[in-house]
Amino acid sequence: MEAxxxxxxxxxxxxxxxxxxxxxxIDVAEDAAGEALLVALEKWPVDGVPxxxxxxxxxxxxxxxxxxxxxxxHRDDKHRAAVMVSDPTPHEPxxxxxxxxxxxIFTCCHPALAPEARVALTLRLLGGLTVAxxxxxxxxxxxxxxxxxxxxxxxxxxxxxPFRVPDADDLTGRLGPVLAVLYLVFNEGYLSSSGDxxxxxxxxxxxxxxxxxxxxxxxxxPEVTGLLALMLLVEARRExxxxxxxxxxxxEQDRGAWDRALIAEGHALVRECLARNRPGHYQLMAAINAxxxxxxxxxxxxxxxxxxxxDHLLAVAPSSFVRLNRAVAVAELDGPEVALAEVDRLDxxxxxxxxxxxxxxxxxxxxxxxxxxxxDAAIAATDNSAEIAYLTxxxxxxAG
Amino acid sequence: xxxxxxxxxxxxxxxxRMEAMTPEQMQQVFEDVDAFNxxxxxxxxxxxGGGLETKESTTCVDARGGDAVVTDGPxxxxxxxxxxxxxxxxxxxxxxLRVAAEASKACAGKVEVRPxxxx
Numbered sequence: 001m002e003a004x005x006x007x008x009x010x011x012x013x014x015x016x017x018x019x020x021x022x023x024x025x026i027d028v029a030e031d032a033a034g035e036a037l038l039v040a041l042e043k044w045p046v047d048g049v050p051x052x053x054x055x056x057x058x059x060x061x062x063x064x065x066x067x068x069x070x071x072x073x074h075r076d077d078k079h080r081a082a083v084m085v086s087d088p089t090p091h092e093p094x095x096x097x098x099x100x101x102x103x104x105i106f107t108c109c110h111p112a113l114a115p116e117a118r119v120a121l122t123l124r125l126l127g128g129l130t131v132a133x134x135x136x137x138x139x140x141x142x143x144x145x146x147x148x149x150x151x152x153x154x155x156x157x158x159x160x161x162p163f164r165v166p167d168a169d170d171l172t173g174r175l176g177p178v179l180a181v182l183y184l185v186f187n188e189g190y191l192s193s194s195g196d197x198x199x200x201x202x203x204x205x206x207x208x209x210x211x212x213x214x215x216x217x218x219x220x221x222p223e224v225t226g227l228l229a230l231m232l233l234v235e236a237r238r239e240x241x242x243x244x245x246x247x248x249x250x251x252e253q254d255r256g257a258w259d260r261a262l263i264a265e266g267h268a269l270v271r272e273c274l275a276r277n278r279p280g281h282y283q284l285m286a287a288i289n290a291x292x293x294x295x296x297x298x299x300x301x302x303x304x305x306x307x308x309x310x311d312h313l314l315a316v317a318p319s320s321f322v323r324l325n326r327a328v329a330v331a332e333l334d335g336p337e338v339a340l341a342e343v344d345r346l347d348x349x350x351x352x353x354x355x356x357x358x359x360x361x362x363x364x365x366x367x368x369x370x371x372x373x374x375x376d377a378a379i380a381a382t383d384n385s386a387e388i389a390y391l392t393x394x395x396x397x398x399a400g
Numbered sequence: 401x402x403x404x405x406x407x408x409x410x411x412x413x414x415x416x417r418m419e420a421m422t423p424e425q426m427q428q429v430f431e432d433v434d435a436f437n438x439x440x441x442x443x444x445x446x447x448x449g450g451g452l453e454t455k456e457s458t459t460c461v462d463a464r465g466g467d468a469v470v471t472d473g474p475x476x477x478x479x480x481x482x483x484x485x486x487x488x489x490x491x492x493x494x495x496x497l498r499v500a501a502e503a504s505k506a507c508a509g510k511v512e513v514r515p516x517x518x519x
Contacts, residue, residue, distance in 0.1 A: 112493055160402040
């Protein structure tokens with residue numbers, strides 16, 4: 001049963017995308033894919049999993065869709081006509097690899113859709129997550145999530161949002177929202193914004209799987225390569241990042257527990273980006289993580305390289321978050337006093353990591369009372385149980 | 401193909417900006433919009449379009465109760481009001497967003513894209 005659901009989830013995006021292409025209707029595709037699962041759950045345990053489960057599911061789902069269209073055509077010829085229209089605009093070859101899943105991800109992440117709807121649609125239609133799972137991941141009631149998805153699908157239909165890979169001229173701009181969605185899914189999994197589960201593997205895994213698909217389909221887009229590398233290098237440290245329900249910071253992690261295969265893959269992708277020399281936001285973050293995962297310890301880390309990479313990052317994507325992370329590297333290079341001055345210039349009082357960074361720098365400067373107050377503020381600003389456990393321990397270890 | 405309404409919306413800040421325009425600047429906007437319209441007509445995308453008189457020229461009519469009740473002024477008391485619109489026949493939302501960006505540049509205003517219901 002579990003094996004069937006795993007295969008189904010892996011194949012879901014491909015099945016739905018190919019049916020959307022064929023029938024021009026997302027609801028028809030989604031319902032038919034759901035019906036195909038029911039058939040699989042009934043037949044596979046008896047007959048065994050077919051040699052090409054994806055093709056089997058697509059064929060079964062397509063037959064279900066045709067049945068439905070036939071049924072409805074008796075009732076409503078107009079609806080039948082609407083459903084049968086498939087990709088009415090002939091697509092001009094752009095030199096970009098065509099794949100139905102790639103078309104679907106651009107539809108789901110269309111700029112005319114609300115950002116929160118893009119994430120939900122991508123996880124539903126490409127990731128095969130249920131509405132209940134998506135609602136749980138983003139901590140909203142299931143009815144709210146169902147409405148959000150329904151509304152987005154209605155807009156795709158009503159506004160004729162195309163099922164198409166953007167033309168080469170628009171591709172880079174349109175790729176931005178796609179990568180943003182994947183990164184958001186990854187981050188929500190990597191550092192769950194609240195709840196008892198500090199890391200949600202299903203979300204980081206899903207984001208990586210989707211990023212791999214986009215990378216396989218668009219291997220020459222350096223930011224796609226960069227995003228995949230970034231995810232792999234962060235994911236490689238997942239096991240070492242939480243111990244006994246407590247967050248373990250980079251400096252204290254057992255580097256022997258890092259996933260060497262993911263690191264090797266991530267490093268190879270970063271080298272590919274360097275060779276291409278068209279740096280961008282995700283590539284620079286990947287490069288920073290490559291430097292970290294290259295070092296046997298904090299002391300052996302090339303901090304000046306990291307500060308330089310943060311400077312490049314600030315040039316392409318200036319933000320307080322980048323400045324805060326840069327300050328952490330500056331502390332290693334120029335000492336905690338210089339870093340603290342930089343941190344104190346940032347207006348991020350509602351962000352737990354700002355307080356946590358200050359707390360650590362103040363601790364290193366021997367300012368225990370100030371540090372304690374900063375730890376308290378950091379604890380108050382996060383709901384992540386592993387972070388609270390870590391911050392509480394550090395606070396309680398302060399001298400005096 | 402889908403028909404879209406691309407409408408131009410004004411608010412008090414726009415009004416100020418438009419009033420401060422020199423005749424040369426106004427002339428430039430007219431020329432840009434004319435060129436944009438000509439291009440759409442030539443491409444067979446034009447259905448209908450035009451600029452509207454000021455909101456002070458608006459009249460409301462409500463005949464739901466049988467007799468028509470006529471009132472001076474717009475239906476909505478919002479500060480934003482419709483300044484004009486195009487109805488265009490376009491391939492899909494991607495084209496609609498591209499054309500809307502051109503429309504916004506041509507008329508020097510903020511525009512809204514809304515699809516017509518399928519027949």
